[in-house]
Amino acid sequence: MGRPIEVALSVRPDVQGVCAEPDFGFSQAYVRDTYAAARFQHSRAAALQPRLSSPPAGRATRRPPPRLLVTRLPRLGTLPRCCSWARRALDLRFPHPHCWARPRCCPNNAIQVTPGTNSSVPTRLVERYVPSAPPPPAHQTPQVHLPNPRPRGTAPRPPTKPVAAAAVAVPSAPTATGPPFPFSTSPPRRRRARLHPVADMGSTALGGAAPARAGLAPKNGVLGSTFKPCGVVKLKTTPKVGRSSVCVRASIASSPQKQYSPKTPAVQSGEEVRIAVLGASGYTGAEIVRLLANHPQFRITVMTADRKAGEQFGSVFPHLITQDLPNLVAIKDADFSDVDAVFCCLPHGTTQEIIKGLPKQLKIVDLSADFRLRDINEYAEWYGHAHRAPELQEEAVYGLTEVLRDEIRNARLVANPGCYPTSIQLPLVPLIKAKLIKLSNIIIDAKSGVTGAGRGAKEANLYTEIAEGIHAYGIKGHRHVPEVEQGLSEAAESKVTISFTPNLICMKRGMQSTMFVEMAPGVTVSDLYQHLKSTYEGEEFVKLLNGSNVPHTRHVVGSNYCFMNVFEDRIPGRAIIISVIDNLVKGASGQAVQNLNLMMGLPENMGLQYQPLFP
Numbered sequence: 001m002g003r004p005i006e007v008a009l010s011v012r013p014d015v016q017g018v019c020a021e022p023d024f025g026f027s028q029a030y031v032r033d034t035y036a037a038a039r040f041q042h043s044r045a046a047a048l049q050p051r052l053s054s055p056p057a058g059r060a061t062r063r064p065p066p067r068l069l070v071t072r073l074p075r076l077g078t079l080p081r082c083c084s085w086a087r088r089a090l091d092l093r094f095p096h097p098h099c100w101a102r103p104r105c106c107p108n109n110a111i112q113v114t115p116g117t118n119s120s121v122p123t124r125l126v127e128r129y130v131p132s133a134p135p136p137p138a139h140q141t142p143q144v145h146l147p148n149p150r151p152r153g154t155a156p157r158p159p160t161k162p163v164a165a166a167a168v169a170v171p172s173a174p175t176a177t178g179p180p181f182p183f184s185t186s187p188p189r190r191r192r193a194r195l196h197p198v199a200d201m202g203s204t205a206l207g208g209a210a211p212a213r214a215g216l217a218p219k220n221g222v223l224g225s226t227f228k229p230c231g232v233v234k235l236k237t238t239p240k241v242g243r244s245s246v247c248v249r250a251s252i253a254s255s256p257q258k259q260y261s262p263k264t265p266a267v268q269s270g271e272e273v274r275i276a277v278l279g280a281s282g283y284t285g286a287e288i289v290r291l292l293a294n295h296p297q298f299r300i301t302v303m304t305a306d307r308k309a310g311e312q313f314g315s316v317f318p319h320l321i322t323q324d325l326p327n328l329v330a331i332k333d334a335d336f337s338d339v340d341a342v343f344c345c346l347p348h349g350t351t352q353e354i355i356k357g358l359p360k361q362l363k364i365v366d367l368s369a370d371f372r373l374r375d376i377n378e379y380a381e382w383y384g385h386a387h388r389a390p391e392l393q394e395e396a397v398y399g400l401t402e403v404l405r406d407e408i409r410n411a412r413l414v415a416n417p418g419c420y421p422t423s424i425q426l427p428l429v430p431l432i433k434a435k436l437i438k439l440s441n442i443i444i445d446a447k448s449g450v451t452g453a454g455r456g457a458k459e460a461n462l463y464t465e466i467a468e469g470i471h472a473y474g475i476k477g478h479r480h481v482p483e484v485e486q487g488l489s490e491a492a493e494s495k496v497t498i499s500f501t502p503n504l505i506c507m508k509r510g511m512q513s514t515m516f517v518e519m520a521p522g523v524t525v526s527d528l529y530q531h532l533k534s535t536y537e538g539e540e541f542v543k544l545l546n547g548s549n550v551p552h553t554r555h556v557v558g559s560n561y562c563f564m565n566v567f568e569d570r571i572p573g574r575a576i577i578i579s580v581i582d583n584l585v586k587g588a589s590g591q592a593v594q595n596l597n598l599m600m601g602l603p604e605n606m607g608l609q610y611q612p613l614f615p
């Protein structure tokens with residue numbers, strides 16, 4: 001394991017959010033690793049030229065830390081601005097505005113931040129790096145593209161010229177050969193990009209093999225000692241309104257089982273995709289934000305709300321206060337000039353009008369039900385009004401990822417499946433396609449956690465109405481029936497009907513679908529099992545459990561997994577299939593991220609490798 005570097009930034013504890021002093025000269029930063037060295041140069045903010053010098057070789061860790069002296073700070077009035085300075089100076093992306101916890105983009109604890117003692121202002125931030133890249137030759141100056149800020153609404157400028165980069169070096173053994181740099185150089189790109197792991201998804205701070213495969217991991221470590229590989233980190237700043245977006249992207253914890261890429265990738269590895277989350281103040285919107293915190297290439301630039309427009313996201317969802325995010329705005333005030341792709345997390349009915357008004361070049365994943373039904377008459381029948389964007393309905397691709405991967409890859413607009421339909425179709429579609437089950441008498445009993453109903457206050461979802469009980473609803477016809485029947489009928493190439501009853505159960509997240517099916521003549525439960533096994537063998541997110549293990553919702557909560565298994569019914573010829581998902585992840589936002597990854601030509605699992613939260 002390589003020696004980590006700790007960079008501590010002390011912030012004056014008496015600063016309370018806003019500082020009137022123009023020369024807010026508060027700061028000292030320490031590099032506490034004896035072997036650390038860093039050089040910061042910023043051609044624009046000439047005033048800001050903190051330097052760290054490499055300590056002499058061979059000195060032990062007890063040596064007082066070298067000090068990063070910030071001689072003068074730019075005229076920055078507020079603490080958030082100060083954080084922006086700190087990002088530039090230390091190449092870190094500090095959470096905004098109360099930067100006292102983990103920054104985003106730091107999976108697997110490669111980067112850690114310890115909270116300060118002052119409740120409102122950080123007093124100490126500690127960042128750990130475990131880089132793996134060999135340093136560039138001593139004569140080579142790492143390059144970084146400086147921010148190229150432009151006023152909102154103006155046309156993007158061409159990429160800025162590379163200039164000398166700020167960098168923190170982390171050798172793992174004493175050296176007198178000068179500071180190495182973990183940030184690699186890179187030529188300007190057409191699209192704006194940010195710090196990112198060069199080794200893509202395969203790289204890992206926990207020992208993934210990809211950096212080594214890609215020749216990126218140091219041979220026996222930088223400067224003669226060993227590092228645990230985590231991939232090279234590129235430093236680039238991006239033009240961003242009003243602030244620097246320099247940050248460190250750590251690599252993701254495990255290697256993908258499959259790497260998918262389209263024929264013409266919409267984005268290169270490492271290039272940034274600017275994201276708008278419409279309906280970010282709802283449950284699925286917040287879940288997108290949570291998932292994207294670990295996504296190395298998606299950056300949220302726009303977030304909208306309705307009633308909560310104007311509020312800070314961190315005050316609407318305090319569990320995500322650590323994320324550096326734009327404020328919530330009304331959709332009418334959203335600026336889509338700084339957006340490449342949209343997650344639309346709005347109520348059905350509202351969505352179609354809004355998507356119709358979005359710029360046509362945007363890639364869109366719509367989480368609502370608005371574009372799922374291909375037959376607009378069926379839509380009108382189940383949703384109670386004529387469709388208001390039939391041309392988009394035609395364009396939309398249904399986003400059941402494992403089943404329609406190829407279509408999704410080339411889509412501009414994806415209709416993300418409903419949560420019940422996801423949990424039902426994942427097991428039934430392959431069995432129907434293989435003609436292993438009969439198309440009649442498919443009975444489905446499904447149960448959903450209360451988040452399935454959204455965050456809006458409804459009497460039926462009060463604790464007193466939900467707690468300690470379970471109740472069925474939509475018995476005569478739930479709007480997910482036509483969606484499931486559409487998918488199963490396509491698989492069967494003939495009309496399939498189902499009996500479906502959803503239930504609301506007293507849990508926050510999770511969904512279980514229990515499917516009672518008749519097997520085709522001569523087919524056994526073992527045949528069903530084997531077929532599902534071979535179908536999903538290489539899939540990262542769909543898992544067939546072994547033997548008689550029963551899928552539990554608590555084993556998938558917080559993750560993008562669907563766990564399933566097949567059981568023999570007491571009645572000969574019948575089988576019972578159980579699948580579980582987290583309704584907010586695989587049932588909504590997780591699958592949406594999976595789909596956008598595909599649409600952008602990125603590895604499908606990027607940013608999604610969360611293990612379930614248990615207990």
Ligand SMILES: NC(=O)C1=CN([C@@H]2O[C@H](COP(=O)(O)OP(=O)(O)OC[C@H]3O[C@@H](n4cnc5c(N)ncnc54)[C@H](OP(=O)(O)O)[C@@H]3O)[C@@H](O)[C@H]2O)C=CC1
Nearest residue numbers: 279281282283284305306307308345348368452454455588
């Ligand atoms: N929850 C789940 O498990 C799943 C949900 N879905 C679908 O995803 C979509 C979002 O669901 P969910 O997050 O649960 O819903 P929520 O009710 O939690 O959130 C809805 C979001 O939409 C905003 N909004 C509401 N009305 C309007 C409007 N007229 N104009 C603009 N914005 C509006 C809300 O803003 P504000 O808060 O400010 O009012 C909020 O941000 C829905 O279509 C839902 O059916 C799909 C699969 C699963």
Ligand SMILES: CC(=O)N[C@@H](CCC(=O)OP(=O)(O)O)C(=O)O
Nearest residue numbers: 367368369418419420448452453
């Ligand atoms: C518990 C609960 O109320 N669940 C919702 C389904 C959630 C979902 O998937 O909704 P969409 O089809 O709009 O995406 C319902 O039954 O209507």
